Amino acid sequence: MKWRAGALVLLIAAFVSQYASPHPDGLESVADSQGFADAAVDSPTSGWWLADYSLQGGLEPWIGAAIAGLVGCVVCLVVTRLVTVNADLIPDGSKRKSAVHKLSASGGATTRPTRNNRKAD
Protein backbone atom coordinates (compact mmCIF):
# COMPACT_ATOMS: atom_id res chain seq x y z
CA MET A 1 0.00 0.00 0.00
CA LYS A 2 2.78 2.32 0.98
CA TRP A 3 4.61 1.60 -2.26
CA ARG A 4 1.53 2.12 -4.36
CA ALA A 5 0.89 5.45 -2.65
CA GLY A 6 4.54 6.38 -3.19
CA ALA A 7 4.29 5.52 -6.89
CA LEU A 8 1.17 7.66 -7.17
CA VAL A 9 2.98 10.59 -5.55
CA LEU A 10 5.88 10.31 -8.01
CA LEU A 11 3.44 10.04 -10.90
CA ILE A 12 1.73 13.25 -9.81
CA ALA A 13 5.03 15.08 -9.36
CA ALA A 14 6.55 13.97 -12.66
CA PHE A 15 3.61 13.75 -15.07
CA VAL A 16 0.31 15.09 -13.74
CA SER A 17 2.12 18.33 -12.88
CA GLN A 18 2.82 18.79 -16.61
CA TYR A 19 -0.86 19.61 -17.03
CA ALA A 20 -0.87 22.26 -14.32
CA SER A 21 -2.58 25.51 -15.21
CA PRO A 22 0.02 28.11 -16.27
CA HIS A 23 -2.10 31.00 -14.96
CA PRO A 24 -0.87 33.06 -11.98
CA ASP A 25 -1.99 31.65 -8.65
CA GLY A 26 -4.40 33.34 -6.23
CA LEU A 27 -1.89 35.62 -4.52
CA GLU A 28 -0.09 36.55 -7.76
CA SER A 29 -3.35 37.48 -9.41
CA VAL A 30 -4.47 39.58 -6.42
CA ALA A 31 -1.05 41.28 -6.38
CA ASP A 32 -1.50 42.10 -10.07
CA SER A 33 -5.01 43.46 -9.67
CA GLN A 34 -4.21 45.44 -6.52
CA GLY A 35 -1.01 46.80 -7.98
CA PHE A 36 1.57 45.45 -5.54
CA ALA A 37 3.02 42.73 -7.76
CA ASP A 38 6.03 44.96 -8.50
CA ALA A 39 7.05 44.81 -4.86
CA ALA A 40 8.16 41.21 -5.33
CA VAL A 41 11.91 40.70 -5.64
CA ASP A 42 13.76 37.62 -6.81
CA SER A 43 14.51 35.05 -4.17
CA PRO A 44 18.22 34.60 -3.36
CA THR A 45 17.89 31.05 -4.66
CA SER A 46 16.37 32.04 -8.01
CA GLY A 47 19.61 31.32 -9.85
CA TRP A 48 19.75 27.79 -8.55
CA TRP A 49 19.66 24.99 -11.11
CA LEU A 50 16.19 23.81 -10.10
CA ALA A 51 14.67 27.26 -9.62
CA ASP A 52 11.05 27.56 -10.68
CA TYR A 53 10.73 23.79 -11.13
CA SER A 54 12.72 23.70 -14.33
CA LEU A 55 16.21 22.45 -15.01
CA GLN A 56 18.60 25.04 -16.35
CA GLY A 57 20.31 23.62 -19.41
CA GLY A 58 19.45 22.34 -22.82
CA LEU A 59 16.90 19.72 -21.78
CA GLU A 60 13.37 19.52 -23.07
CA PRO A 61 11.24 21.63 -20.69
CA TRP A 62 8.97 18.75 -19.75
CA ILE A 63 11.89 16.55 -18.80
CA GLY A 64 13.29 19.31 -16.63
CA ALA A 65 9.93 19.74 -14.90
CA ALA A 66 9.60 16.00 -14.35
CA ILE A 67 13.07 15.78 -12.83
CA ALA A 68 12.33 18.80 -10.64
CA GLY A 69 9.16 17.12 -9.39
CA LEU A 70 10.88 13.83 -8.64
CA VAL A 71 13.83 15.53 -6.90
CA GLY A 72 11.43 17.61 -4.80
CA CYS A 73 9.50 14.56 -3.63
CA VAL A 74 12.64 12.69 -2.65
CA VAL A 75 14.08 15.73 -0.85
CA CYS A 76 10.79 16.23 1.03
CA LEU A 77 10.72 12.59 2.08
CA VAL A 78 14.35 12.57 3.22
CA VAL A 79 14.13 15.88 5.09
CA THR A 80 10.97 14.79 6.89
CA ARG A 81 12.67 11.55 7.89
CA LEU A 82 15.71 13.42 9.20
CA VAL A 83 13.66 15.96 11.11
CA THR A 84 11.56 13.29 12.80
CA VAL A 85 14.30 10.70 13.08
CA ASN A 86 13.78 10.06 16.77
CA ALA A 87 10.24 8.94 16.15
CA ASP A 88 11.63 6.12 14.03
CA LEU A 89 14.17 5.11 16.62
CA ILE A 90 11.81 4.65 19.53
CA PRO A 91 12.60 1.04 20.34
CA ASP A 92 9.38 -0.25 21.86
CA GLY A 93 6.20 -0.84 19.89
CA SER A 94 6.61 -2.32 16.46
CA LYS A 95 5.48 -0.37 13.41
CA ARG A 96 2.60 -2.77 13.00
CA LYS A 97 1.22 -1.91 16.36
CA SER A 98 1.70 1.78 15.93
CA ALA A 99 -0.28 1.65 12.70
CA VAL A 100 -3.28 0.37 14.59
CA HIS A 101 -2.86 3.01 17.22
CA LYS A 102 -2.67 5.76 14.65
CA LEU A 103 -6.00 4.58 13.38
CA SER A 104 -7.62 5.12 16.67
CA ALA A 105 -5.68 8.31 17.15
CA SER A 106 -7.02 9.94 14.04
CA GLY A 107 -10.52 8.66 14.66
CA GLY A 108 -10.61 10.01 18.15
CA ALA A 109 -8.74 13.11 17.14
CA THR A 110 -5.41 13.44 18.73
CA THR A 111 -5.84 11.08 21.59
CA ARG A 112 -2.28 10.02 21.16
CA PRO A 113 -1.80 6.68 22.87
CA THR A 114 0.39 6.85 25.89
CA ARG A 115 3.10 4.38 26.58
CA ASN A 116 0.85 2.64 29.06
CA ASN A 117 -2.04 1.82 26.82
CA ARG A 118 0.35 0.94 24.03
CA LYS A 119 1.82 -1.75 26.18
CA ALA A 120 -1.59 -2.88 27.33
CA ASP A 121 -2.45 -3.61 23.74
Add this chain to the structure above:
Amino acid sequence: MHVPDGFFDSPTCMAAAGVSLVGVGYAVREVRRGEHVEGLGLLTAFIFAAQMVNFPIGAGTSGHLMGGALAAIVLGPAAAVVCMSVVLVVQAVVFADGGIFALGINISLMAIIAPLVGWAVYRSLRAAFGERRHADVWWCGGAAAMAGCASVVVAAGVFSALFWLGGTADIALGEVAAAMISTHLLIGLGEALITGVVVVAVLHTRAQQAGCEQVGREQAASEQTSGKSVSL
Protein backbone atom coordinates in the same frame (compact mmCIF):
# COMPACT_ATOMS: atom_id res chain seq x y z
CA MET B 1 -0.19 31.58 -1.64
CA HIS B 2 3.60 31.51 -1.64
CA VAL B 3 4.67 34.98 -0.57
CA PRO B 4 7.75 36.19 -2.48
CA ASP B 5 10.44 38.36 -0.95
CA GLY B 6 9.65 42.07 -1.02
CA PHE B 7 5.95 41.98 -0.11
CA PHE B 8 6.57 42.49 3.60
CA ASP B 9 8.90 44.79 5.51
CA SER B 10 11.74 43.40 7.60
CA PRO B 11 10.09 43.67 11.05
CA THR B 12 7.09 41.69 9.86
CA CYS B 13 9.32 39.05 8.28
CA MET B 14 11.38 38.81 11.46
CA ALA B 15 8.30 38.56 13.68
CA ALA B 16 6.80 35.88 11.47
CA ALA B 17 10.11 34.03 11.44
CA GLY B 18 10.07 34.08 15.25
CA VAL B 19 6.52 32.77 15.39
CA SER B 20 7.30 30.00 12.93
CA LEU B 21 10.51 29.01 14.72
CA VAL B 22 8.61 28.59 17.98
CA GLY B 23 5.69 26.81 16.32
CA VAL B 24 7.76 24.45 14.22
CA GLY B 25 10.15 23.74 17.09
CA TYR B 26 7.26 22.80 19.33
CA ALA B 27 5.69 20.63 16.63
CA VAL B 28 8.95 18.79 15.89
CA ARG B 29 9.42 18.09 19.58
CA GLU B 30 5.85 16.78 19.85
CA VAL B 31 6.29 14.50 16.86
CA ARG B 32 9.63 13.16 18.07
CA ARG B 33 8.38 12.46 21.56
CA GLY B 34 5.09 10.98 20.49
CA GLU B 35 4.05 7.78 18.86
CA HIS B 36 5.79 6.85 15.61
CA VAL B 37 3.81 8.52 12.85
CA GLU B 38 3.51 6.16 9.92
CA GLY B 39 3.49 7.83 6.53
CA LEU B 40 4.69 11.29 7.55
CA GLY B 41 7.36 11.47 4.86
CA LEU B 42 4.99 10.07 2.27
CA LEU B 43 2.37 12.69 3.05
CA THR B 44 5.00 15.44 2.85
CA ALA B 45 5.99 14.21 -0.60
CA PHE B 46 2.33 14.01 -1.62
CA ILE B 47 1.65 17.58 -0.56
CA PHE B 48 4.74 18.76 -2.42
CA ALA B 49 3.62 16.92 -5.56
CA ALA B 50 0.02 18.09 -5.29
CA GLN B 51 1.15 21.69 -4.87
CA MET B 52 2.76 21.47 -8.32
CA VAL B 53 -0.60 20.82 -9.93
CA ASN B 54 -2.28 24.18 -10.38
CA PHE B 55 -5.94 23.99 -11.33
CA PRO B 56 -7.71 26.83 -13.15
CA ILE B 57 -10.33 28.75 -11.17
CA GLY B 58 -11.38 31.08 -13.98
CA ALA B 59 -10.53 34.69 -14.82
CA GLY B 60 -7.00 33.75 -15.80
CA THR B 61 -6.17 32.62 -12.27
CA SER B 62 -5.14 29.28 -10.87
CA GLY B 63 -4.81 27.70 -7.48
CA HIS B 64 -3.33 24.57 -6.00
CA LEU B 65 -3.79 22.39 -2.97
CA MET B 66 -2.35 23.89 0.19
CA GLY B 67 -2.65 20.66 2.16
CA GLY B 68 -2.45 21.91 5.74
CA ALA B 69 -5.93 20.76 6.69
CA LEU B 70 -5.40 17.45 4.92
CA ALA B 71 -2.19 16.76 6.82
CA ALA B 72 -3.74 17.74 10.15
CA ILE B 73 -6.76 15.48 9.64
CA VAL B 74 -4.72 12.50 8.46
CA LEU B 75 -1.75 12.70 10.87
CA GLY B 76 -2.70 15.20 13.56
CA PRO B 77 -1.82 18.89 13.96
CA ALA B 78 1.78 18.57 15.17
CA ALA B 79 2.75 16.24 12.33
CA ALA B 80 0.93 18.54 9.91
CA VAL B 81 3.00 21.53 10.99
CA VAL B 82 6.16 19.51 10.37
CA CYS B 83 4.98 18.25 6.94
CA MET B 84 3.96 21.67 5.72
CA SER B 85 7.11 23.36 7.00
CA VAL B 86 9.32 20.85 5.21
CA VAL B 87 7.39 21.39 1.97
CA LEU B 88 7.70 25.17 2.25
CA VAL B 89 11.39 25.13 3.13
CA VAL B 90 12.19 22.77 0.24
CA GLN B 91 10.14 24.88 -2.16
CA ALA B 92 11.82 28.10 -1.07
CA VAL B 93 15.40 26.80 -0.90
CA VAL B 94 15.51 24.35 -3.81
CA PHE B 95 12.89 25.74 -6.20
CA ALA B 96 12.85 29.49 -5.38
CA ASP B 97 9.08 29.19 -4.87
CA GLY B 98 8.28 31.66 -2.10
CA GLY B 99 10.86 34.02 -0.68
CA ILE B 100 13.67 33.15 1.70
CA PHE B 101 13.13 36.20 3.89
CA ALA B 102 9.39 35.64 3.60
CA LEU B 103 9.75 32.00 4.68
CA GLY B 104 8.55 32.81 8.19
CA ILE B 105 5.42 34.40 6.77
CA ASN B 106 4.75 31.44 4.51
CA ILE B 107 5.29 28.98 7.35
CA SER B 108 3.08 30.97 9.71
CA LEU B 109 0.26 31.15 7.16
CA MET B 110 0.42 27.75 5.47
CA ALA B 111 2.22 25.49 7.94
CA ILE B 112 0.79 26.75 11.23
CA ILE B 113 -2.47 28.66 10.74
CA ALA B 114 -3.88 26.50 7.93
CA PRO B 115 -3.36 23.13 9.66
CA LEU B 116 -4.65 24.42 13.00
CA VAL B 117 -7.75 25.96 11.42
CA GLY B 118 -8.40 22.86 9.33
CA TRP B 119 -7.95 20.60 12.30
CA ALA B 120 -10.18 22.75 14.55
CA VAL B 121 -12.95 22.90 11.97
CA TYR B 122 -12.75 19.15 11.35
CA ARG B 123 -12.81 18.32 15.05
CA SER B 124 -15.67 20.74 15.72
CA LEU B 125 -17.76 19.30 12.90
CA ARG B 126 -17.05 15.79 14.10
CA ALA B 127 -17.92 16.74 17.66
CA ALA B 128 -21.09 18.58 16.66
CA PHE B 129 -22.50 16.10 14.17
CA GLY B 130 -20.18 13.15 14.02
CA GLU B 131 -21.13 11.17 17.08
CA ARG B 132 -24.18 9.49 15.66
CA ARG B 133 -22.60 8.79 12.29
CA HIS B 134 -19.12 8.17 13.53
CA ALA B 135 -18.52 5.14 11.34
CA ASP B 136 -19.42 6.94 8.13
CA VAL B 137 -16.30 7.51 6.07
CA TRP B 138 -18.18 9.78 3.66
CA TRP B 139 -19.31 12.00 6.47
CA CYS B 140 -15.67 12.37 7.55
CA GLY B 141 -14.78 13.25 3.97
CA GLY B 142 -17.40 15.99 3.94
CA ALA B 143 -16.16 17.41 7.23
CA ALA B 144 -12.59 17.26 5.88
CA ALA B 145 -13.65 19.11 2.73
CA MET B 146 -15.16 21.95 4.75
CA ALA B 147 -12.07 22.06 6.94
CA GLY B 148 -9.88 22.30 3.84
CA CYS B 149 -11.86 25.20 2.40
CA ALA B 150 -11.90 27.03 5.74
CA SER B 151 -8.13 26.64 6.17
CA VAL B 152 -7.41 28.30 2.82
CA VAL B 153 -9.86 31.15 3.32
CA VAL B 154 -8.65 31.91 6.84
CA ALA B 155 -5.02 31.87 5.67
CA ALA B 156 -5.96 34.33 2.92
CA GLY B 157 -7.67 36.53 5.50
CA VAL B 158 -4.66 36.47 7.80
CA PHE B 159 -2.41 37.32 4.86
CA SER B 160 -4.54 40.39 4.19
CA ALA B 161 -4.34 41.51 7.81
CA LEU B 162 -0.56 40.98 7.83
CA PHE B 163 -0.22 42.88 4.57
CA TRP B 164 -2.11 45.78 6.09
CA LEU B 165 0.20 45.71 9.12
CA GLY B 166 3.53 45.16 7.40
CA GLY B 167 3.09 45.13 3.65
CA THR B 168 5.43 47.21 1.51
CA ALA B 169 2.56 48.62 -0.56
CA ASP B 170 0.05 50.98 1.02
CA ILE B 171 -3.28 49.49 0.04
CA ALA B 172 -6.49 49.59 2.07
CA LEU B 173 -7.11 46.48 4.16
CA GLY B 174 -10.61 46.06 2.75
CA GLU B 175 -9.48 45.95 -0.85
CA VAL B 176 -6.75 43.39 -0.34
CA ALA B 177 -8.94 41.30 1.96
CA ALA B 178 -11.90 41.31 -0.45
CA ALA B 179 -9.70 40.26 -3.38
CA MET B 180 -7.76 37.65 -1.40
CA ILE B 181 -10.79 36.08 0.25
CA SER B 182 -12.96 35.98 -2.88
CA THR B 183 -10.15 34.42 -4.93
CA HIS B 184 -9.31 31.93 -2.21
CA LEU B 185 -12.93 30.93 -1.75
CA LEU B 186 -12.71 29.50 -5.27
CA ILE B 187 -9.33 27.91 -4.58
CA GLY B 188 -10.87 26.61 -1.35
CA LEU B 189 -13.42 24.65 -3.39
CA GLY B 190 -10.57 22.79 -5.08
CA GLU B 191 -8.89 22.34 -1.71
CA ALA B 192 -12.16 20.96 -0.34
CA LEU B 193 -12.51 18.47 -3.17
CA ILE B 194 -8.94 17.15 -2.94
CA THR B 195 -8.95 17.08 0.88
CA GLY B 196 -12.26 15.21 0.97
CA VAL B 197 -11.23 12.63 -1.62
CA VAL B 198 -7.84 11.93 -0.03
CA VAL B 199 -9.29 11.67 3.48
CA VAL B 200 -11.93 9.20 2.29
CA ALA B 201 -9.24 7.15 0.52
CA VAL B 202 -7.00 7.14 3.60
CA LEU B 203 -9.85 6.18 5.92
CA HIS B 204 -10.91 3.33 3.64
CA THR B 205 -7.36 1.99 3.58
CA ARG B 206 -6.98 2.28 7.32
CA ALA B 207 -10.29 0.55 7.94
CA GLN B 208 -9.17 -2.33 5.74
CA GLN B 209 -5.83 -2.56 7.51
CA ALA B 210 -7.54 -2.48 10.87
CA GLY B 211 -9.80 -5.30 9.72
CA CYS B 212 -6.77 -7.43 8.83
CA GLU B 213 -4.91 -6.61 11.99
CA GLN B 214 -7.77 -7.68 14.16
CA VAL B 215 -8.19 -11.12 12.68
CA GLY B 216 -6.95 -13.66 15.16
CA ARG B 217 -6.79 -11.33 18.08
CA GLU B 218 -8.33 -12.19 21.36
CA GLN B 219 -11.87 -11.05 21.84
CA ALA B 220 -11.14 -8.60 24.59
CA ALA B 221 -8.24 -6.96 22.81
CA SER B 222 -10.22 -6.86 19.61
CA GLU B 223 -13.16 -5.16 21.27
CA GLN B 224 -10.91 -2.64 22.87
CA THR B 225 -9.36 -1.50 19.61
CA SER B 226 -12.27 -1.98 17.24
CA GLY B 227 -14.40 0.46 19.19
CA LYS B 228 -11.85 3.10 18.40
CA SER B 229 -10.75 1.97 14.97
CA VAL B 230 -14.22 1.95 13.54
CA SER B 231 -14.75 5.43 14.87
CA LEU B 232 -12.75 6.59 11.87
